[in-house]
Amino acid sequence: MVLFQAQGIQKRFGARVVLENISLSIEAGTVHGIMGPNGAGKTTCFHVLTGHHAPDAGRIVFDGQDITGLKPHIIARLGISRSFQLMNLFDDAVVIENVMLALPAFRKMGSSPFRATFGDSRLTKAALAVLDQVGLADRAWHKSKDLSYGERRALEIAVALAAEPRILFLDEPTAGLGAKGTQALAQLIRQLRRQYTICLIEHDMRFLFELADRISVIHWGQVIAEGTPAALQANKWVARSALGAVA
Amino acid sequence: MITLSDIPARGGTPFTLPMGLFAAVLATAPFWLQWVGLYQYLGVEIAIWILFAMGFNLLFGYTGLHSFGHGAYLGIGAYGFGLFQKSVEVSLWGGLLAAILAATVAGAIVGAFLSHRRGIYYALLTIGFGQVFWFTAMKLHWLTGGEDGLLNIPRPDLVIGSWRISLNDNTAFYWFVAVITAVAVLLMWRVVNAPVGRILQAIRQNETRARFVGYDVWRWKWLAFTVSAAFAGLAGGLFAMAQQSAYPDVMSLHQSGVIVMMVLVGGGLVSFWGPVLGVVLYFIARDVLGGLTEAWLLWYGLIFVIMVMVRPEGLAGLLHTTAQRTAPPAAVPATKPEAV
Numbered sequence: 001m002v003l004f005q006a007q008g009i010q011k012r013f014g015a016r017v018v019l020e021n022i023s024l025s026i027e028a029g030t031v032h033g034i035m036g037p038n039g040a041g042k043t044t045c046f047h048v049l050t051g052h053h054a055p056d057a058g059r060i061v062f063d064g065q066d067i068t069g070l071k072p073h074i075i076a077r078l079g080i081s082r083s084f085q086l087m088n089l090f091d092d093a094v095v096i097e098n099v100m101l102a103l104p105a106f107r108k109m110g111s112s113p114f115r116a117t118f119g120d121s122r123l124t125k126a127a128l129a130v131l132d133q134v135g136l137a138d139r140a141w142h143k144s145k146d147l148s149y150g151e152r153r154a155l156e157i158a159v160a161l162a163a164e165p166r167i168l169f170l171d172e173p174t175a176g177l178g179a180k181g182t183q184a185l186a187q188l189i190r191q192l193r194r195q196y197t198i199c200l201i202e203h204d205m206r207f208l209f210e211l212a213d214r215i216s217v218i219h220w221g222q223v224i225a226e227g228t229p230a231a232l233q234a235n236k237w238v239a240r241s242a243l244g245a246v247a
Numbered sequence: 248m249i250t251l252s253d254i255p256a257r258g259g260t261p262f263t264l265p266m267g268l269f270a271a272v273l274a275t276a277p278f279w280l281q282w283v284g285l286y287q288y289l290g291v292e293i294a295i296w297i298l299f300a301m302g303f304n305l306l307f308g309y310t311g312l313h314s315f316g317h318g319a320y321l322g323i324g325a326y327g328f329g330l331f332q333k334s335v336e337v338s339l340w341g342g343l344l345a346a347i348l349a350a351t352v353a354g355a356i357v358g359a360f361l362s363h364r365r366g367i368y369y370a371l372l373t374i375g376f377g378q379v380f381w382f383t384a385m386k387l388h389w390l391t392g393g394e395d396g397l398l399n400i401p402r403p404d405l406v407i408g409s410w411r412i413s414l415n416d417n418t419a420f421y422w423f424v425a426v427i428t429a430v431a432v433l434l435m436w437r438v439v440n441a442p443v444g445r446i447l448q449a450i451r452q453n454e455t456r457a458r459f460v461g462y463d464v465w466r467w468k469w470l471a472f473t474v475s476a477a478f479a480g481l482a483g484g485l486f487a488m489a490q491q492s493a494y495p496d497v498m499s500l501h502q503s504g505v506i507v508m509m510v511l512v513g514g515g516l517v518s519f520w521g522p523v524l525g526v527v528l529y530f531i532a533r534d535v536l537g538g539l540t541e542a543w544l545l546w547y548g549l550i551f552v553i554m555v556m557v558r559p560e561g562l563a564g565l566l567h568t569t570a571q572r573t574a575p576p577a578a579v580p581a582t583k584p585e586a587v
Contacts, residue, residue: 159456163461
């Protein structure tokens with residue numbers, strides 16, 4: 001079943017066309033990779049797919065519903081969650097609060113003035129369970145800005161997970177991680193794929209080829225190739241571009 | 248630097264030590280104000296400005312939205328109260344409701360223009376709108392009385408059942424203002440310690456992230472602005488009663504600057520109680536320094552500059568760090584609930 005589909009997405013900023021024509025189709029329960037050289041439009045593509053920018057042309061459909069041009073918070077509530085390439089966290093808050101704020105149950109409680117933030121043990125349990133998934137449970141009561149870089153990367157994913165998504169968009173989750181961190185992250189994504197549909201941008205080819213079921217290669221704002229990792233490795237155009245070294 | 252978010256997300260009881268101190272001072276002020284060489288009217292002013300500053304800090308400190316034109320809503324409240332007495336009827340609650348309503352409507356309209364913006368653009372727009380209101384008050388003679396403003400606004404009696412209390416005496420009026428301020432502060436305390444308070448702070452820390460976990464950031468920013476304008480309006484209504492007049496100076500840019508200064512010096516960025524300290528310090532500086540020199544504002548300005556340079560957390564931050572340094576560090580973070 002196709003969970004998420006984008007057709008003919010176009011995005012201009014002034015006279016500059018960043019996305020020429022992007023079409024993607026993501027099957028439920030798969031890991032879909034997006035790769036391409038710097039400046040190819042990968043992150044802009046994520047921004048458009050998750051509602052940060054409205055596309056100038058094209059259509060985005062999530063689970064049969066047209067979500068083109070909807071506001072980010074509406075798209076988020078539908079079950080589309082994302083992480084950011086440059087980390088976006090609530091830095092003054094403790095780790096567990098970062099996660100708690102993203103829980104839909106907490107969001108719905110937001111209008112009730114007679115509650116305490118950490119007063120509801122079901123919510124703290126839910127938040128701790130999410131932190132446990134990414135291995136941060138023992139850091140729950142530390143301030144998020146006191147975490148190490150790798151831990152902050154993990155928290156970034158935890159916040160996305162806490163929103164109870166049906167599809168998870170991860171923008172370069174390995175950026176800045178060492179070999180060990182990247183391995184741990186690969187392990188985490190292998191676990192997550194049992195529950196979630198995942199779409200990830202990645203520069204690390206080995207990482208992506210190992211994890212993804214399908215990969216779209218984006219260049220000049222277009223999808224220049226798409227297929228399984230094996231098929232892409234055989235594709236001479238992909239081999240000639242940025243991937244040559246790995247493939 | 249510590250922030251508001253360091254103070255744990257308490258729920259439950261509002262009966263904390265600072266709340267007790269605040270209530271005690273508020274409830275006993277008339278008995279010792281004169282004894283320490285001050286006067287009753289100062290108590291009235293301080294209570295009104297506490298109300299204004301605390302409401303302002305919901306926006307400024309908690310949501311991180313920097314309004315430099317908030318005097319406008321104090322002024323609108325003052326005019327709202329005055330016009331109600333003069334054109335509709337002499338009524339205490341009617342006037343105060345009119346003050347709140349006028350400021351809320353103005354805040355809601357302005358907030359709708361502001362809430363798409365952030366940072367410097369937000370701040371600039373608040374100044375712009377502040378000036379629009381001030382200019383309107385100056386020029387709309389038939390309504391506002393122009394530069395002179397509305398004079399001889401009555402202080403209507405407080406009527407409870409068959410009980411009629413005149414508020415013309417400053418002590419009686421103080422009690423009235425103190426009760427309103429106490430109720431408002433309790434209400435605000437409740438709000439910022441509920442999930443709403445954490446959501447506003449989340450928006451302060453990272454608007455983008457808040458949006459992408461499903462919060463309608465525009466609506467929350469709009470709400471924060473409107474609510475703080477409403478509190479400013481109530482304070483303005485009381486101010487019109489206190490001064491028995493309403494004039495453009497109340498909503499001038501100067502006034503908008505003063506409230507920012509009070510909140511920063513007091514430590515509104517790090518503590519719920521910061522604005523209270525800031526307001527008290529300002530008025531004491533005005534009266535004590537003002538008694539010594541006409542250029543008191545210069546000295547106060549210097550205190551402000553030094554404060555921002557060496558203690559950007561303000562008075563509340565200073566107290567907080569001193570208390571932490573003297574007390575042994577807690578083994579477990581205070582926020583950690585038992586048995587999770």
